[in-house]
Amino acid sequence: MSYFPRIASQLYGEGVALSDLAQTHGTPLYVYSKKAISDAFMAYKNALGKHEGLICYAVKANSNLAVLGLLAELGAGFDIVSGGELQRVITAGGSPNNVVFSGVGKSHQEIQFALEVGVKCFNVESSPELERISAIATSMGKTANISLRVNPDVDAQTHPYISTGLKENKFGIDIKTAPQVYEFAQSLPNLNITGVDCHIGSQLTDMTPFLDALDRVLALVDTLEAKGITIDHVDIGGGLGVTYRDEQPPAVHDYMVEVLKKLEGRNVSLMMEPGRSIVANAGILLTTVEYLKPTEHKNFAIVDAAMNDNIRPALYQAWVNVENIGPSDATAQSWDIVGPVCETGDFLAHDRSLSLSAGDVLALRSCGAYGFTMSSNYNSRTRAAEIIVDGDQAHLVRERESFDDLIKGEALLPKSNQ
Ligand SMILES: Cc1ncc(COP(=O)(O)O)c(C=O)c1O
Numbered sequence: 001m002s003y004f005p006r007i008a009s010q011l012y013g014e015g016v017a018l019s020d021l022a023q024t025h026g027t028p029l030y031v032y033s034k035k036a037i038s039d040a041f042m043a044y045k046n047a048l049g050k051h052e053g054l055i056c057y058a059v060k061a062n063s064n065l066a067v068l069g070l071l072a073e074l075g076a077g078f079d080i081v082s083g084g085e086l087q088r089v090i091t092a093g094g095s096p097n098n099v100v101f102s103g104v105g106k107s108h109q110e111i112q113f114a115l116e117v118g119v120k121c122f123n124v125e126s127s128p129e130l131e132r133i134s135a136i137a138t139s140m141g142k143t144a145n146i147s148l149r150v151n152p153d154v155d156a157q158t159h160p161y162i163s164t165g166l167k168e169n170k171f172g173i174d175i176k177t178a179p180q181v182y183e184f185a186q187s188l189p190n191l192n193i194t195g196v197d198c199h200i201g202s203q204l205t206d207m208t209p210f211l212d213a214l215d216r217v218l219a220l221v222d223t224l225e226a227k228g229i230t231i232d233h234v235d236i237g238g239g240l241g242v243t244y245r246d247e248q249p250p251a252v253h254d255y256m257v258e259v260l261k262k263l264e265g266r267n268v269s270l271m272m273e274p275g276r277s278i279v280a281n282a283g284i285l286l287t288t289v290e291y292l293k294p295t296e297h298k299n300f301a302i303v304d305a306a307m308n309d310n311i312r313p314a315l316y317q318a319w320v321n322v323e324n325i326g327p328s329d330a331t332a333q334s335w336d337i338v339g340p341v342c343e344t345g346d347f348l349a350h351d352r353s354l355s356l357s358a359g360d361v362l363a364l365r366s367c368g369a370y371g372f373t374m375s376s377n378y379n380s381r382t383r384a385a386e387i388i389v390d391g392d393q394a395h396l397v398r399e400r401e402s403f404d405d406l407i408k409g410e411a412l413l414p415k416s417n418q
């Protein structure tokens with residue numbers, strides 16, 4: 001039954017052969033390991049230990065309902081950036097009381113929804129947003145807990161598109177002006193100041209920027225305390241990187257130890273918003289080689305997954321580990337792994353030395369974060385199915401989209417008379 005148990009078990013210690021999954025469910029197919037997700041989350045939770053706080057998983061990394069449900073069961077809170085993500089958390093069984101609402105552009109409707117269900121806190125990113133939340137809360141006879149997302153102007157040393165804590169980024173409130181904005185928040189009705197929040201970027205592989213940002217946030221907490229503004233929690237965002245190739249990010253435990261050291265002697269709880277570090281290495285994208293197309297200049301392996309399934313290589317020049325679970329007896333050559341989408345930027349990997357034959361199944365590793373959630377229907381391609389492997393059981397947790405799903409809700413214009 002298991003044709004490639006070695007590879008399957010090497011991946012995450014799970015007993016399901018990837019080739020069987022590809023055969024049963026077709027490709028492209030996202031496969032996640034329940035154990036890998038649980039272990040990664042528990043690393044945060046255990047490191048937090050008895051310190052008061054909440055690990056709010058960043059839903060944008062992987063919002064599959066089964067993933068959210070699993071994390072809710074393990075005691076996660078959630079970091080959301082839209083009404084849709086809030087709905088997903090609720091549908092998956094997560095408690096709105098454990099939700100923090102981030103994002104620079106919260107709409108009237110989204111704020112109202114969040115107040116109706118009672119989210120834990122709004123991470124506010126501007127003064128006009130404060131005014132909007134205050135007005136909506138007042139009209140609903142509710143009080144909104146708020147923290148300001150401050151921008152500490154720290155270089156996260158990551159890809160510029162996923163760096164968020166520099167003053168030229170759209171995110172957060174300049175930490176230098178934050179005390180005045182807190183005073184403004186204090187003057188508005190139906191707001192309750194509970195925290196300070198920051199998130200400086202994603203895929204950080206060095207601890208220093210995190211700790212620098214935390215120092216600046218704690219200095220702000222002191223300034224606020226001196227003004228009589230009490231801060232109950234500090235939210236240090238997400239951002240811890242993972243190994244895609246040869247990066248060596250700090251271990252979750254080591255990172256947490258350093259963070260908690262800085263909080264020693266302070267009466268603040270710790271909130272965090274990790275996404276990638278919980279799900280990235282727990283997921284694989286399986287794809288089948290459709291055609292081999294050697295040319296004079298390059299060898300192309302055209303596979304059935306594309307940039308619409310995983311846009312990270314095209315968008316961030318992200319490197320993805322590609323493994324042939326074939327097996328192929330062809331001799332190894334250098335291949336560009338490309339998809340069927342009509343874009344030159346539609347590639348998954350460049351210049352990989354692989355033995356390939358048409359029909360082989362490739363595993364793209366570490367695709368559990370920002371993989372499916374960033375997928376689209378570009379070229380009217382249906383989105384992949386998602387599977388969670390739990391020991392030797394594989395659960396289909398999202399069906400492959402059908403052509404009917406693709407055109408659902410659309411309508412033709414009435415026929416014109418001319
Ligand atoms: C506000 C906020 N919180 C949390 C995250 C999650 O970050 P990561 O997946 O890098 O842990 C992000 C994404 O960068 C974010 O923008």
Ligand SMILES: N[C@@H](CCCC[NH3+])C(=O)O
Nearest residue numbers: 162164202203312369370
């Ligand atoms: N989507 C990004 C990270 C998230 C950025 C969100 N602030 C990635 O795939 O690396």
